[in-house]
Amino acid sequence: MKFEELLYQYKTNAVLAEKQRLSQWAYQFSHHNPAFFQGLKACSQHLEEIKSSSLFTGLDNEAQYVILRQIKTMEQLTQQVIELQLLKKDSPPAITYQVPAYDEILAMRGLYAGGKQDQLARLLKLVKTLKTQLAPKQITETMSPLSHHWVDRLPWGVLCQAIRSRDGKLAKAAFDAIPDDNPVLKALLKVHDQAYLLSLIKTCAALAAREVKEIDTDILCGHLTFEVLIHELLTTLEQRQQFNFCLGLPTHHAYRDRGAGFCILNKLAVVMAYEELTADVPFHAVIIGTDINRDDGLNSVLMAETTTQTFTHIDIHDSRVYPWQDESVLRERMGAPIEEKGRVWQKENKCYHSVDLASCSRQRRGCHAALHYALEELERLLAHAAKKKEKIMLFLPTGWDSHEKEEAPCGKEINQEYTLGSKESHSRRFSDEDLLYFNQKIVELVKQYPDVLCRVYWQLEGGYTEHVNVQQLKNTVRILNDAYPQVDEALENTKALVS
Structure with missing residues (x-):
């Protein structure tokens, strides 16, 4: 079979699968939003493209009938939605x-996961833990x-x-x-x-x-x-x-x-690019990375000429562990910093903060200085945006390998010479209390600036010691659940249409 015929067959399969998804959505859930209606229109258009193709006439009668029947049922479904005014514009959860x-x-x-587990075992445990903390329809x-x-x-x-x-x-x-x-x-x-x-x-x-x-x-x-x-x-x-x-x-x-470093696609950068391409109004992207390993790939992508998005990237890491990039490497790649101490680099509308835990230790009281710095900078940016009536999108590439109890070598082996001891881990890494304070403060700022923050995207990056991951996930979800309690009517399992 020729490529053109195979791709036509695959497109037909994909459209029929999308039609089935939309039917399931229509008949099982009452939450019909603009995305649902856009999906109906797009699916109808794709079905018409399949029918209009010169390859359609080469199908046997049964295959042609299936497609024509799906076009008819899609028309009926769309009409029902319009007539019953099921399209809602309510805010989503x-x-x-x-x-x-x-x-x-x-x-x-x-797939590698930094410690003894592979990504299957690591994520299976995390997902199982999350399901003990939330109702099924919240996930x-x-x-x-x-x-x-x-x-x-x-x-x-x-x-x-x-x-x-x-x-x-x-x-x-x-x-x-x-x-x-x-x-x-x-x-x-x-x-x-x-x-x-x-x-x-x-x-x-x-x-x-x-x-x-x-x-x-x-x-x-x-x-x-x-x-x-x-x-x-x-x-x-x-x-x-x-x-x-x-x-x-x-x-x-x-x-x-x-x-690099277990990572294949830079998803956070792609999400940011998509948001820029589809945004109704311009926004300032703020990224706070807490993975113990520097956001090297993300920084490289964002500082490149192909990135036009305005952003501030606060990268908390330890330069003595993978990928072993200290200030001299950053100067070589990005030039001289705008601060004498070598913490901030500026390139037009792009700003990068290197917060190196190798030279940033715990204070006797309160939140770890590195997290405190990030929170202060975020609050300053939010207040400035509120004053200027501008929008901010917050991205949080989080790594629980910055926790003091992390055991994976990729976050503990200093300059490939020795393993970080417990005393230095306590000083140069985060405790439960540090991360609880940081997460709580993030949520408070989100609540304080609802008109400024148009989206918060919180993504888990590293973290490879199971008991640390489980505890941090529970702590984080507890804070988020308190701030955003379950809304029962969001995804009602009641039939919206009568089949």
């Missing part, structure tokens, strides 16, 4: 908790039937089918068929080179179902790795609420043209 679906966690088997799994912002899944569904076919040339054809104006593709290409994305896609397509391949130092890839990454990204873009908390694969070390 204030917070969403995103986790990988179980089959996608299984696809992470063997959004990847590729959920519902969304709060419409994203066209179709071209990515076609690409994932092509990768599963294990034909690299077909997968490339599916990628090349994605329209140039697709906003997700545009965001990806603002962050990553097309050649790198294609290399990753071809690698995944070439692997057997449970095969894992090392494509770079500390970077492993499986047959479904790209699918897992793109599904996680699409879900985050769809769940565009005021506050998003996300568990998934780490991303902050990935560079434009390569993966």
